[in-house]
Amino acid sequence: MAAQTDVSTTADTTNTVTSPDSANPVDLGPAAALSCRECGHRVPLGPVFACEECFGPLEIAYDFSAYETEDLRKRIEAGPANIWRYAPLLPVPADVAEKPNINPGWTKLVQADNLARELGVTPGKLFVKDDSGNPTHSFKDRVVAQAIEAARAFNFTTLSCSSTGNLAGAVGAAAARAGFRSCVFIPHDLEQGKIVMAAVYGGELVGIEGNYDDVNRFCSELIGDPAGEGWGFVNVNLRPYYAEGSKTLAYEICEQLGWRLPDQLVIPIASGSQLTKIDKGLQELIKLGLVEDKPYKIFGAQAEGCSPVSVAFKAGHDVVRPQKPNTIAKSLAIGNPADGPYVLDIARRTGGAVEDVNDEQVVDAIKLLAQTEGIFAETAGGVTVGVAKKLIENGLLDPTLTTVVLNTGDGLKTLDAVASDTGLTATIRPNLDSFREAGLAS
Ligand SMILES: *Cc1c(COP(=O)(O)O)cnc(C)c1O
Numbered sequence: 001m002a003a004q005t006d007v008s009t010t011a012d013t014t015n016t017v018t019s020p021d022s023a024n025p026v027d028l029g030p031a032a033a034l035s036c037r038e039c040g041h042r043v044p045l046g047p048v049f050a051c052e053e054c055f056g057p058l059e060i061a062y063d064f065s066a067y068e069t070e071d072l073r074k075r076i077e078a079g080p081a082n083i084w085r086y087a088p089l090l091p092v093p094a095d096v097a098e099k100p101n102i103n104p105g106w107t108k109l110v111q112a113d114n115l116a117r118e119l120g121v122t123p124g125k126l127f128v129k130d131d132s133g134n135p136t137h138s139f140k141d142r143v144v145a146q147a148i149e150a151a152r153a154f155n156f157t158t159l160s161c162s163s164t165g166n167l168a169g170a171v172g173a174a175a176a177r178a179g180f181r182s183c184v185f186i187p188h189d190l191e192q193g194k195i196v197m198a199a200v201y202g203g204e205l206v207g208i209e210g211n212y213d214d215v216n217r218f219c220s221e222l223i224g225d226p227a228g229e230g231w232g233f234v235n236v237n238l239r240p241y242y243a244e245g246s247k248t249l250a251y252e253i254c255e256q257l258g259w260r261l262p263d264q265l266v267i268p269i270a271s272g273s274q275l276t277k278i279d280k281g282l283q284e285l286i287k288l289g290l291v292e293d294k295p296y297k298i299f300g301a302q303a304e305g306c307s308p309v310s311v312a313f314k315a316g317h318d319v320v321r322p323q324k325p326n327t328i329a330k331s332l333a334i335g336n337p338a339d340g341p342y343v344l345d346i347a348r349r350t351g352g353a354v355e356d357v358n359d360e361q362v363v364d365a366i367k368l369l370a371q372t373e374g375i376f377a378e379t380a381g382g383v384t385v386g387v388a389k390k391l392i393e394n395g396l397l398d399p400t401l402t403t404v405v406l407n408t409g410d411g412l413k414t415l416d417a418v419a420s421d422t423g424l425t426a427t428i429r430p431n432l433d434s435f436r437e438a439g440l441a442s
């Protein structure tokens, strides 16, 4: 299967920054090499992202051979209450927790009994992994935290990215704290909340007249040009490192369930990276003996207005046909998802599915989650909760099994999605008669 990485086929596979010399290899902990997902070709760790043999995406290959299961479990449990408790399983140096970083992760796994009742799920079986609790209020802090360690190792001085909004904020914040210049690129018409929450950290924020896929193409050009020399693009030339951050969601979910695998997970899809790396993380826990090996199902969630993977899944195709996004779920609006084919593989291999919901269902799901569990999700969370509901109605998701639905961002960033649907119950004069007239008395 050919990888659909537009970035890998249009840009130089090497960066102009000097790669670390082989006599003095970079220290990225257990990360041993980069390995091609398609052909297995291995290259030394460096700021490269596409295979020189077949243009397939590179990912981190580890050497975990020194670990003994119980020692590793104890080491993790004694670690900090953030993603660095899993440093032995990530491409970061052992002393990572002591470096200036925004230290995301260890977000709440909420047992969602009220939502379960509404959706017809057995009480005690439904959980929301609430990643709105990260420093910049989305899951993107996890991936940026990894990328920044790689940027340090490769001596980049500027951090950059193409972003649908959340990544821009995460890069801005992490760069500010770690002392990097940041210059990030977003579609010019993003939600006001996303723009403010990216700009406030003081880095350069550039709006591109076009959609995310145009922004991404532009970044690929910049990487091959002297204008982008010395720049680490977290989701392009640092993508192999960046992507590993999503594994921490898998680790946390299992540890928070008492070192058990959930039976079913509902995960949003933008580029598909998060979903594929959560699967990778679960597989690693099984191989390391940290959880019991048993089947689990992975379900992918998209918005109907940007549903290239869901369409391919339902049609039984291996190839993902690009779409032009048109949905309120802008953080998921990637019309040409790089990891789309891998998402299809994982959904099919695990017996899961990929489903989509329309914008109205997204808004209803945001309100349902807020009104049952007190969690205000951004549109991406509306997509996963909405898809979970639809999958239960379809009979694809078993309501009697342990299910984890991801909320990957904070509703404060996408207020517009629900603004027209919410407001004051009443406006009254400051006296009891007026209160009673409004029909609010007990
Ligand atoms: C980026 C993002 C995702 C997932 O992105 P992938 O590209 O699929 O890894 C999910 N939710 C939110 C809110 C995001 O910002």
Ligand SMILES: [Zn+2]
Pocket (backbone or CB within 6 Å): 036, 037, 038, 039, 040, 041, 051, 052, 053, 054, 055, 056
């Ligand atoms: Zn290859």
